[in-house]
Amino acid sequence: MPAKRFLLLFSDTGGGHRAGAQAVAQALQHRYGDAVQVTLLDALVYSRKWPFYRFPAWYPHMVRGRAIPWKLGFRLLDRASAVEMATRATYPYVRPALRALFEEHPADVIVSFHALLNRLLGLGVREAPRSIATATVVLDMLSTHALWFGRGLDRYFIPYEKMAGRAMALGIPRERLAPVGMPVRREMVEAARTPQARARKALGLDESLPVVVIVGGGDGMGPMAHVTEALLRRRPQAQIAAIAGRNPLLRRHLHALARSHPLRVEGFTNDMHLWLRAADILVTKAGPNTLAEAFVMGLPTVLYAAIPGQEEGNVRLVLEQDAGVWAPGPERAADAVMVLLRDEELRRAMGRSAGELATPHAADAIARELYNLAITNITRMKGHG
Numbered sequence: 603m604p605a606k607r608f609l610l611l612f613s614d615t616g617g618g619h620r621a622g623a624q625a626v627a628q629a630l631q632h633r634y635g636d637a638v639q640v641t642l643l644d645a646l647v648y649s650r651k652w653p654f655y656r657f658p659a660w661y662p663h664m665v666r667g668r669a670i671p672w673k674l675g676f677r678l679l680d681r682a683s684a685v686e687m688a689t690r691a692t693y694p695y696v697r698p699a700l701r702a703l704f705e706e707h708p709a710d711v712i713v714s715f716h717a718l719l720n721r722l723l724g725l726g727v728r729e730a731p732r733s734i735a736t737a738t739v740v741l742d743m744l745s746t747h748a749l750w751f752g753r754g755l756d757r758y759f760i761p762y763e764k765m766a767g768r769a770m771a772l773g774i775p776r777e778r779l780a781p782v783g784m785p786v787r788r789e790m791v792e793a794a795r796t797p798q799a800r801a802r803k804a805l806g807l808d809e810s811l812p813v814v815v816i817v818g819g820g821d822g823m824g825p826m827a828h829v830t831e832a833l834l835r836r837r838p839q840a841q842i843a844a845i846a847g848r849n850p851l852l853r854r855h856l857h858a859l860a861r862s863h864p865l866r867v868e869g870f871t872n873d874m875h876l877w878l879r880a881a882d883i884l885v886t887k888a889g890p891n892t893l894a895e896a897f898v899m900g901l902p903t904v905l906y907a908a909i910p911g912q913e914e915g916n917v918r919l920v921l922e923q924d925a926g927v928w929a930p931g932p933e934r935a936a937d938a939v940m941v942l943l944r945d946e947e948l949r950r951a952m953g954r955s956a957g958e959l960a961t962p963h964a965a966d967a968i969a970r971e972l973y974n975l976a977i978t979n980i981t982r983m984k985g986h987g
């Protein structure tokens with residue numbers, strides 16, 4: 603039997619879409635081995651259509667600070683009619699790119715990990731040269747934008763059941779919704795089961811002193827350097843690590859800080875699973891994927907920022923569950939870390955609450971359902987043939 607082909611579309615606007623796609627790719631490969639062929643593609647770059655292919659570079663600037671134009675755009679587009687209008691206006695422009703995609707990457711199932719792609723894919727697949735099943739993995743926790751629920755896809759994987767109402771209000775039939783949780787990369791789930799001391803040793807950290815990890819998503823967003831500085835000024839009895847992601851300017855600032863303070867600085871790391879396992883406290887912007895990973899690790903979080911609109915729901919979720927602290931800005935964030943460092947009992951209680959939100963099996967559940975979609979699609983094609 604030929605391998606079933608899966609094309610996973612993401613884009614590097616932030617680091618979360620790629621991480622989600624990787625989690626599902628790993629789960630497909632782990633469960634089905636040679637029976638599947640999985641391709642990951644940055645769809646916005648692939649399109650070569652201005653301005654889309656520039657989005658990964660612009661994104662950190664668009665959502666910076668109070669991000670008023672972003673917030674406005676987010677709100678204006680956040681309804682089914684607006685999604686439909688905007689997509690239909692854009693569709694003729696991106697249609698050739700979609701055609702090329704279907705030609706160059708023949709797949710049984712195409713999965714979108716990016717809200718911007720969903721309705722375009724829903725329209726495009728109707729004109730594809732053969733039958734293709736489509737799905738999206740929604741990578742936002744509560745404040746899910748209407749763009750995620752653009753119509754025309756076969757399956758919508760959502761993190762929590764409580765999101766189903768909104769999806770249906772936006773026109774998605776119940777039977778196409780699959781509440782499965784947030785997919786988390788395999789190495790995270792495995793690291794969560796290993797002793798903390800092992801991760802600390804692997805990273806060259808002291809095994810007995812608490813560890814605070816500061817991260818701002820894949821692009822090192824928000825006032826991360828100021829948060830780090832405010833914390834270091836308080837001289838915490840802890841090892842502090844700041845992960846700058848793909849933000850060279852931030853990295854330089856952090857290195858400058860490290861000249862006069864005890865601080866570990868990393869750029870974009872592929873060892874996030876080790877850092878999160880080594881940590882006792884995670885200081886982060888409210889990125890959905892980072893939070894899903896922190897939940898798997900049972901790690902309390904201090905949220906120093908949230909992207910307006912799309913990450914506000916994540917803050918709500920963390921607070922409702924008592925899984926962390928909302929402490930916007932450098933001084934409040936640094937104070938919150940100091941409180942948690944002094945109060946081990948509180949830290950542990952928050953960690954336990956975070957663990958209750960964990961969805962370590964989501965990627966596997968998505969993989970199984972995608973495989974079934976591929977089989978259904980092949981049967982559908984044979985029926986037509």
Ligand code: UDP
Binds near residue numbers: 618848888889
């Ligand atoms: N990440 C990583 N290495 C880094 C920084 C971040 O692998 O150096 C990953 C992180 O583990 C998470 C993702 O990038 O999976 C960030 O996603 P999130 O949704 O939290 O924020 P975004 O960057 O998409 O805004």
